Amino acid sequence: MAEARPFTDTRQFKIMRRVVGATNPLTRRLLDSRLAGPMAKALLLLRYRGRKSGRLVTTPVGYVRDGDRIVIVTSPTYRWWPNFVGGGEAEFRLPEGWRMGRAEVLMPDDPRYDEAVALQVAKRGPGMLRGFGVEVDDQGRMSPEGKATATDKAHVVLVTLAPANGR
Numbered sequence: 691m692a693e694a695r696p697f698t699d700t701r702q703f704k705i706m707r708r709v710v711g712a713t714n715p716l717t718r719r720l721l722d723s724r725l726a727g728p729m730a731k732a733l734l735l736l737r738y739r740g741r742k743s744g745r746l747v748t749t750p751v752g753y754v755r756d757g758d759r760i761v762i763v764t765s766p767t768y769r770w771w772p773n774f775v776g777g778g779e780a781e782f783r784l785p786e787g788w789r790m791g792r793a794e795v796l797m798p799d800d801p802r803y804d805e806a807v808a809l810q811v812a813k814r815g816p817g818m819l820r821g822f823g824v825e826v827d828d829q830g831r832m833s834p835e836g837k838a839t840a841t842d843k844a845h846v847v848l849v850t851l852a853p854a855n856g857r
Contacts, residue, residue: 734760735783736793741773753849754813755784760791760849761806763818771795771845782849791851798837806848807832819844 737748749770753762760782764771774780777794796803810819811830819826822844825836832840 731785736762736770736780737783737788738770738773738778738780738793741778752818754810756809756813758791758851758853759809760851761810761813762793762847762849763810763822764845764847765822766842766845771847774847780849782851786854789851789854791849793847793849796846796848798832798840802848803837803846804831806846810846 732752733750734753735748736751737746739746747770751762751764751770753760755761772795774793775795777792780791780793782789782791796806807819807826808830811826811828816826816828816830819830824832824840824843826832
């Protein structure tokens, strides 16, 4: 039996990515306003300086949060995450306002990886990861085989927010 394709390889994902790209300017404006409302519970603005370009970039991303920890799961097809391989500083627009933090792409051999995946699944269920083709159980656990191919399908970014008054 053929292995199912990850969602990111489907026509639906490619269409969704174009729609998201077209609506990102409006989404950015909404998330940076008092009108964000319930949208801000699932999306935040990520603002960072590109490592190669030096440009200031602001992009909306989905997230889950537990106190001063944020987990972002993203497709390898997006361009922002390589800026955080090895860690990097950024700003995050949350419901309470802009906060500084350190973002880092986690690899499956990092002890924090399992905890970050479990947090994502606890807050939003396993659907997003499964949609990327990452096999997780309902508690966010992965088999060793699943971990071995996980970064081909999705990246897990862990953010540690700086203290609120540390801006």
